[in-house]
Amino acid sequence: MSINAPDSTNLYFDFISKSAKPPEITEPPVQKKRSALAVFYINDIHAQLSKASRLKTASDSFTRVYENNPQTTDTFKLSAGDSNIGNDYKKNKFVVQLLNMIGIRYSAVGNHEFDDDTANLSNCMDDANYKYVCSNIDVSKDNPLTDNIKKQELVKSWVEVQNNNKYGFVGVTPVDLKSRISPENDSNKIDVENLDETVKSVQQEVNNLKKQGVNRIILVSHFGIDNDIKLAERTSGIDIVIGGHSHDVLDGLNTVKGLDGEPVIITQAGKDGNYFGILNVIYDDKDNIVSADNVVHNTDDFEKDRFVEYLEENLIGAARPIGVLTNITYPKNISREENPMASFMADSMRYKLHTQIAFVNSGNLRGTLEPGTITTRSIQDLIPFNNRLCVVELSEKDIIDTLNYAAQSTEKEPFKPGVMQVSGLKYTITPQKTVKDVFVENSDGSYTQLNDKSPDNSRKFTVAYDSFMQSGAEGLSMLKKTPIKTYDFDKTETTIEYIEEKFKNKPFEIKSRDRIKIENN
Numbered sequence: 001m002s003i004n005a006p007d008s009t010n011l012y013f014d015f016i017s018k019s020a021k022p023p024e025i026t027e028p029p030v031q032k033k034r035s036a037l038a039v040f041y042i043n044d045i046h047a048q049l050s051k052a053s054r055l056k057t058a059s060d061s062f063t064r065v066y067e068n069n070p071q072t073t074d075t076f077k078l079s080a081g082d083s084n085i086g087n088d089y090k091k092n093k094f095v096v097q098l099l100n101m102i103g104i105r106y107s108a109v110g111n112h113e114f115d116d117d118t119a120n121l122s123n124c125m126d127d128a129n130y131k132y133v134c135s136n137i138d139v140s141k142d143n144p145l146t147d148n149i150k151k152q153e154l155v156k157s158w159v160e161v162q163n164n165n166k167y168g169f170v171g172v173t174p175v176d177l178k179s180r181i182s183p184e185n186d187s188n189k190i191d192v193e194n195l196d197e198t199v200k201s202v203q204q205e206v207n208n209l210k211k212q213g214v215n216r217i218i219l220v221s222h223f224g225i226d227n228d229i230k231l232a233e234r235t236s237g238i239d240i241v242i243g244g245h246s247h248d249v250l251d252g253l254n255t256v257k258g259l260d261g262e263p264v265i266i267t268q269a270g271k272d273g274n275y276f277g278i279l280n281v282i283y284d285d286k287d288n289i290v291s292a293d294n295v296v297h298n299t300d301d302f303e304k305d306r307f308v309e310y311l312e313e314n315l316i317g318a319a320r321p322i323g324v325l326t327n328i329t330y331p332k333n334i335s336r337e338e339n340p341m342a343s344f345m346a347d348s349m350r351y352k353l354h355t356q357i358a359f360v361n362s363g364n365l366r367g368t369l370e371p372g373t374i375t376t377r378s379i380q381d382l383i384p385f386n387n388r389l390c391v392v393e394l395s396e397k398d399i400i401d402t403l404n405y406a407a408q409s410t411e412k413e414p415f416k417p418g419v420m421q422v423s424g425l426k427y428t429i430t431p432q433k434t435v436k437d438v439f440v441e442n443s444d445g446s447y448t449q450l451n452d453k454s455p456d457n458s459r460k461f462t463v464a465y466d467s468f469m470q471s472g473a474e475g476l477s478m479l480k481k482t483p484i485k486t487y488d489f490d491k492t493e494t495t496i497e498y499i500e501e502k503f504k505n506k507p508f509e510i511k512s513r514d515r516i517k518i519e520n521n
Contacts, residue, residue, distance in 0.1 A: 036073045038066045039279040043080035043244030044271040048367045051273025053308035054299045059102040074162040080244030081110025081222030086384030094315045104130045109173045110222040111180040119144045125153045133171025135201045136193040143189040157205040168209035168217040206237040215287035236260035247271035251296040272367045319377035323499045327509040335362045335418035338516035346423030348498030349464040359465040362418025387466035390483035397455040401478040403435040417474035428517040
């Protein structure tokens, strides 16, 4: 069997933009004994509230086009995980309400769902009108999530029938889940299967669904594109993968062959709520997909939903204006280049904590700022993790080792931990992915060069970074030092304070400081 892109004889779908009027929907010109499926999907929105109300508007457009004609089209709205991020409980509760309003039916469990402790995640699951599907985790008996399993809010798989068509949903969480969770939470109460074990667990769920007469099976996956492909190729019976975790934008029809030789459609819609996808599928009378169409849409093409904004303020609190941004520049890849926003935040940390140097993990920033009025919420969306700041004494060798280790991210996927964003330093990354020309800034603005060839272990500097890096996460073992002092605030507070004190309501810009130079081969 092959899956074809649809032509005008079997496809009537026409998704509307913010400027279009809802189309007149009539009986679709599909052949007899064929049925249509339309899927609205999101992934990795990372609690980006600036996109939340636009996603609701996009979802409403989908509803008007598809769900108001239920006798001709089966419809599902799905999330591939990482809807939440960080340990701001109020914000995460709001995101669950947002997904309820959108009408999400099934969601994968992403790694960022575990940023908060599992008791709060359990409470969020209680509030959800949708089911969380996950077949590759083992939850200890004393974990609060056991209650969600008993109440069938967290399931390995589930069956839903629309228009006499049976659909089965299976979910997976990333195999590297525990390495992405802060050591400060209770991740020890969860075990995650590796790839081989996950393949077996998914196949078992698919087989169970097949025994129930379910032949339309969708994997809701927070697994990453590479593992999605491996999983699809090593299993049989899966029709569609709604994917996430690796933040890919998979526009158009992307397929691989399953173990049985049948095609599997794989989708993904970027990150941070910037995009969402619409997948249209036509099944024949034997539940085989005969044509399909997949389009990834830009969320900014849709207006904001005012009620969502009203609900946001009432559940989380009103945002306070702190300044006006005139211009900001961003690199193509924030994990492999200097990120001016990260440099700006590192400056705020060094300013607040009076250290010689500040480090910021590239992956710690989510979303972007746009020119215009900046509010406290704007900054909170950028830094969702609430990792406490600390001041540590590092040697010249520790600093060079840190920069060298992080510099490898310029060629190694998935670019973890990313190049080290800095304040009080400037350095160059060579084609060999090592650093040279490392200079530390002096109090008078001049620079002193460090020895990158034979760094001195006795030469010391005060460095500010957060508790996540201080735990040695993402391979940064050289930063696992006993802090001189740990504070009860994070980069959110230092950045907001820096903007207010440094610029005092005057317009400002955020631009590259040329602190990281990358030499090409």
